[in-house]
Amino acid sequence: MTTSSPLARSVSFLLLFFSIVIALPLIALSFYNHPSPTDDYCFANTSMRYGFWQSQQIYYDGWSGRFFHNFLVHGSPLTFGWYAGYKIYPIVLLALLALSFYAFASQWLHNPFDATVKLALAAGLFVGFVATLTSLSEYLYWYAGMACYSLSSVFLLFLLATLLAHKRSGFGWHIGYIAVESLLILGIIGSSETSMVMVMSVLGLLALGELIQRRRLSFTTLTLLVVGAIGCYYLISAPGNAVRMGSNPNSRDIPLTLLSSLRFAVGYVTRQIFLTPLLPLSLLYIPIAYRLTANRPLPAYLRLHPLLALLHGSATVLVLISLHFYAVGIAPAYRLVNLINLVFWLSWGYNLTLWVAVLRDRIHPQLGQRFVRPVAMGALVWTGLSAGFGPVLPLAYGDWLSGRAARYDQAMQDRYNQMTQSGTDTALVTPLPVYPASMFMEDVKEDPKHLWNRCWADYYHKQTIVLQDNPTSPTH
Template sequence: MLPFLVLCWYAHPSADDFLMATQVDQNGHFGQITYLYMQWTGRYTSAVLWALLHPVTYGFITEGYGAVCLLMILAVPAAWYALLRMLLGTQYGRWQLWLASGLLTLLFLYQMPSTAEAFYWITSNFNYLLPALLSLIWLGALGKHASSTAARSRRNWLVAACLLAVVIVGGNETNAVPLLLGAGAFAILCSLEQRRIAWPYVLLALVVGAACTATFLAPGNFVRLDQSTRQYTVWQALDKGGLAAYRLVVNWLGNGVLLALTVLLAPVGIGLHKVPTLPLNRLAKRPLLMLVLMAVSLMFLMFVAFWTTSLAMPPRSKNVLYLFFLVWWFLHAYAWARYGWSKLGVQRLAVPRALQWGLILWVVVVFAFGHTRRMRGREPRDNANNIVVAYRDWLGGAAARYDRQLTARYAYLRTATPPDVMVERLLDPPATVLFSDLETNPNDWANQAYAEYFGKRSIRVPEPPTADSRQP
């Protein structure tokens, strides 16, 4: 985590960060919430965070901005710890759980699709990452509810799960859809198994459904959709969505790291399997449901992205899917292993020492050199080792240079410059930190928001140098 924490102090706002500040200046903090819901999006949780807690709306574009980024990165292991503590109870001590949380955080950082859109662009991390981390806590609360024997405890955990669901669903559709599908399917299966209505889970599904209705049917969503042109039919979107989902899974599993760690953790799983009252074991009762749920969620979300916007799902949404995929992978693998152990009566399990060291060596080699080899995927940063890239951006000086360039730009824009201004292009900005910068077109919406924030009529950067104009 070290390079990502350090890079927070080189983070700067971009794109929607400036737009949010200018809109809050026009509408007021609370008026901005209404404006977004009616004119742009039904993501009510994100709208509240953008309007009330976004540092740029209060004029903080340097230190205060980095402080929020820092808190978001620290929230990742904290959310993993909360999930593990709720699912594993007292089976392990505090430091063992923090170690496990650190491992899961490493896996998330290692090959998440975009660190810039996760941590260093606050409009995005309020919108995507924060609700996704709350989803981990929601899953833990659901496990605690299912395993509690006292009526009061079950009621309290159910209330917590309902409240969390309302907050999560209002963050983003990528978070909302898996919750809706999962809660609905779980309520139906429990009712069929019990041969009566499973009211607690039906109530949870209804709460999730009501929150999704408030989000999906918001007037702002229809205003936004009217501005996009659909290029794909339903069948074309299904085809592209299916292919995109397949590529994601191959990218996430293709280097073998998750497979290797799953085998190494098998002896831990057999020990947990022997404690039937664990919340983890209540969640791991239905491996087939988990398999179908992940496949349907991935496919549906990819389809919706292509069908509604004619574009692939952005990396910030894929970050959420990758976080969910990590949870699903280990829980799903444990569920099937537990099913097999029960059928075969397995009581003890040990991984041979030679296989252990072989798998550990494989993980180390992939971590060190895997990013130098291409696997399935067409995006330039597929299979990149984000941790290595973050160290390069920090220790190689790219982040410090980026910070100096933008600090100088802000100082220049605050002087008595002309109303129509051109600023220098960023020189080799750090891939870990930068989401986007100004365009050459002063009429671009991001350029306009940037200009309005600094009190200019227009702002742009020059055209990039051509190959012929570059120095030999």
């Protein structure tokens, strides 16, 4: 293992600094977070009325086969009346995300890189992913969204890290590796259909590489495929899925799905390339990829033809985009795009590495030595500006430093006091004075019969909740 150069240490330090700048307001906002009327109270009510295990069966049979998601949401802090849990879990999730990025980077760059370069890669991925989240509130502060989508992204990174470590040890029948990989696969598949496609794409690429290079599948790969198939079966065959799909008249329109997905994909890829830190971080990664592909023979996963990997990555992103068009008939929800972003970035980095491996004999790094430092510094400035003007930082710092999050927190506390102290069956609440978009999903509705109102009313043993008119418009 070689010692990092002063330039590499500088890049690592600055990327780590960017990560802290991004994480700081997200941690601060966590202390003002609250359960959302969107689903959180409904899941809690079901669990409290029918019990933890029976509630999962009710949802599996009546609405969703997402067995791991159902497991988490029916054991939410709200079922115990633990409101402080909603201020803790976003910090835990953020820490797990950072740790999973480092676990992946550490295994991807296992040799011959030291911790400085691994930290730089992990920090770069963290900055690129978190600073460009399409919906911060749905990824970090909404418990039901965390259980359905966010945690599966963390599991995917840990799965990739485990697979890389397992590959390096020979990918044989190691019960510890296989047990961890199987649990992560089932957790990802049981989170959502989007997560299912995400992880099965990884297993499919693994199997495809073995078939091309060895003309057969290893026993380990077969085992993981069987585990994945079992998870997919229980997710897809759930009676509740038919109920949910049947409730939408625009679902299963294949021509609409294909045309809409292709149209969406063109704009999506363009935005990812030109409106995120993807390009400057790619410039910083190319020297790492050059060193990574120096030792021959390359590991099996780096010997795949780049055109095949490009086809795989493009197909995976397109399928992920098409899922929402197929199920609902409209573009992917922001919480789905958050996951698509992660898959796109990981696929981009993998393809970039394969192209460097193919073209490295034509690359003469000594010719560009004089430009390395200015290019690296320029890429870092570009990354900082792109992240700073992206969708997350202005929103998060604005809600925190302006006091909007604090006023929202106080208004929610006042509502809780009002709900618990009111002795009538009808609770009258006024609109919130602020709606901090970084962490706020939805409020109760003007219609007392709306599901969010009914779930919140049931939680506090009320007949109904009425949102009173307020002449003062809330601040967003």
